[in-house]
Amino acid sequence: MRTFHISAELWRCLRAPIQGARGLVVALLALAITGCASSMSRVETWEGSPAGAADAATLKAPGEIQVSEVNGRTVGNFLMDDLALDYALLPGQNEVVFTYKTIWAKTEVVDNGESKVHVVESEPQVVRFDAQPNEVYTFLFDKPGTKVEAEQMAAAFSATVVGGEGAPVAKSSEWDPAQVAGRTPIPAATAAQISAGDASALDTLKAVWETASEEEKKAFLRWAFE
Template sequence: MSIYHVLVFFKKVRFSAMALVAMVLLAGCSSTMSNVQTWEGDAVDSSQAAVLESPGEIRVQQVNGRKLGNFLMDDLALNYELLPGENQVVFTYKTIWAKSGVVRNGESKVHVVETAPQAVMINAQAGDTYRFSFEPPANKSDAEAFANNFTADVVDGSGNVVATASADSMSTLGELKSLWGQANEEERRAFLRWAFE
């Protein structure tokens, strides 16, 4: 047995150990991750709230004007708790596609396809689970066409459509409200000064 064989063995063992540790950490994180609360204030019992399941391609930005925090990874599938009644959910649809060919220094290795903010109104019932339903694109060109003419349904646990979002679902007023909700205090003051000059 040569030193080469010993080094190869230790590299494999070290890689396997690191991979095992990473898998344990990820499994622990995913099993302890709770639903994202979409309102300010105290948590409620799970039977008193509804849940909106969101796949990794959909990033919920705000619910009822309340901006939701950013997460470490953009493509996490998350569950959002909704209070019973009408809930306006603002979200974007985003996919990433690998570039083919040579990538130059500093150039991104992926194409990002993302919609403008979309809005959907969900009349949530306590204890119910809702999810986004759409036909995912098969390639980058399909994704670009899909993003330009975006449409998705929100369905309940039985598969019944309870709301629909489409590219034109957000009115100008809705977009302004969405932007206002995302603005910080300084940006809001600057806008008001501009609006009333």
């Protein structure tokens, strides 16, 4: 479940008087485009209330970085593609899938109905690193000055994830969907119970389900209902 924390500024935007249908549309557009939208906090990349959530790390993604999956869980599909977002990561090994995407205005005359912008996008990238509790991580990459430079960069794109002190912790590479997605390990207490045989079959299934990727969950459900 994707969770947003509403700040005081966003709450004031939502409570502002709205006059009629047109006012509602204007208010929604303002919410999406102005500072109200930027008031949204971190996107949680897990479901439920796992251990370590209170000490989650933060991965800051600028507008050019479109994160689609974290540990096999879909976190994309936002209304605006160029939002700068923060992603909360559970401490431990994390796998982040993303693309690099920039938009450039067309200088030539365009026909009616034709897009007025060029979209430059890389192939999906993946970066894997060990997130430390409460640490803040950022994507580091070159900033092109022209569409041609952006196209050249996107063709062989790679970004570096750096920690709070600016030290690099991982470098991205082209993502292979056939690879098994990384996931946060089963909590130590639950893993110990499973090893000792103290956990029930239901407890074991729940623990494994929390760490499974979306593809693994789909495959299990297909098997279960055959």
